[in-house]
Amino acid sequence: MAGPVAPEEQKFCLQEVLDTFKLCLSENKDVYLEHYIAGWRGLVKFLNSLGSVFGFISMDAVNKLKILVAYLEGENGSQYVTIQSMLKYELDNGLVDLTKKASNPESGCRTLLRLHRALRWLELFLERLRTSSEDSKTSVMCAEAYNESLAQHHPWVIRKAAGMAFCVLPGRLAFLEVMNVGPPEKVVAMLGEAIPLISEVYQITEELYAQHNLLELP
Numbered sequence: 001m002a003g004p005v006a007p008e009e010q011k012f013c014l015q016e017v018l019d020t021f022k023l024c025l026s027e028n029k030d031v032y033l034e035h036y037i038a039g040w041r042g043l044v045k046f047l048n049s050l051g052s053v054f055g056f057i058s059m060d061a062v063n064k065l066k067i068l069v070a071y072l073e074g075e076n077g078s079q080y081v082t083i084q085s086m087l088k089y090e091l092d093n094g095l096v097d098l099t100k101k102a103s104n105p106e107s108g109c110r111t112l113l114r115l116h117r118a119l120r121w122l123e124l125f126l127e128r129l130r131t132s133s134e135d136s137k138t139s140v141m142c143a144e145a146y147n148e149s150l151a152q153h154h155p156w157v158i159r160k161a162a163g164m165a166f167c168v169l170p171g172r173l174a175f176l177e178v179m180n181v182g183p184p185e186k187v188v189a190m191l192g193e194a195i196p197l198i199s200e201v202y203q204i205t206e207e208l209y210a211q212h213n214l215l216e217l218p
């Protein structure tokens with residue numbers, strides 16, 4: 001008899017990601033770090049299912065998630081419950097390198113900022129996917145979303161490697177199938193539910209970082 005399936009081997013399911021992003025926001029619109037991390041873990045599971053070409057991207061995302069988990073589960077974990085409390089705690093205690101990397105090269109604030117920028121890419125990509133026609137290319141949608149967002153923060157070598165990886169993305173239909181939701185119309189409907197949630201989490205985080213002048217952390 002087969003034993004239980006390890007979490008990292010479980011199939012990606014868009015519904016799960018939707019559920020975690022729903023849990024991200026508190027009543028007064030604070031963003032829970034635990035659910036933010038869980039949302040990204042679900043997305044990384046999807047990325048891993050696309051093959052080893054995406055390994056360098058997945059590895060970077062996983063490393064950043066590990067940094068955040070270490071803070072959340074560390075001795076000052078209660079300060080990391082929400083993105084708002086993390087910012088306040090790290091800024092009040094001089095734990096963020098604001099202009100150049102120095103004694104805090106892996107602060108929670110700068111680590112989360114990298115994922116936050118990637119969330120914008122996700123929002124743009126999923127919106128393209130949702131409104132795409134049957135013959136649209138995922139590689140083109142992905143590259144356009146990347147160029148409008150993350151690429152502006154990446155050096156040439158990363159942009160080049162990312163561009164090459166996009167070329168081996170599966171076609172639109174196969175891509176929608178991997179989401180394990182059902183027929184394309186159902187995936188499109190679920191994307192219509194997921195995108196506003198992702199967008200709201202993105203906007204709240206963006207405004208918070210902008211208020212504190214943290215959008216260009218080294």
Ligand SMILES: CCCCCCCC/C=C\CCCCCCCC(=O)N[C@@H](COP(=O)(O)O)[C@H](O)/C=C/CCCCCCCCCCCCC
Nearest residue numbers: 014043044046047056057060061114115118121146158162
């Ligand atoms: C609803 C499901 C459908 C879509 C599923 C998409 C799944 C995507 C999962 C993960 C996305 C990866 C997130 C990548 C975070 C990158 C953070 C970053 O910018 N890191 C760079 C800067 O870090 P520091 O050096 O300052 O610490 C780092 O240099 C980056 C290295 C790796 C390259 C990142 C390329 C990102 C391309 C965008 C993702 C493409 C995924 C395509 C799959 C559809």
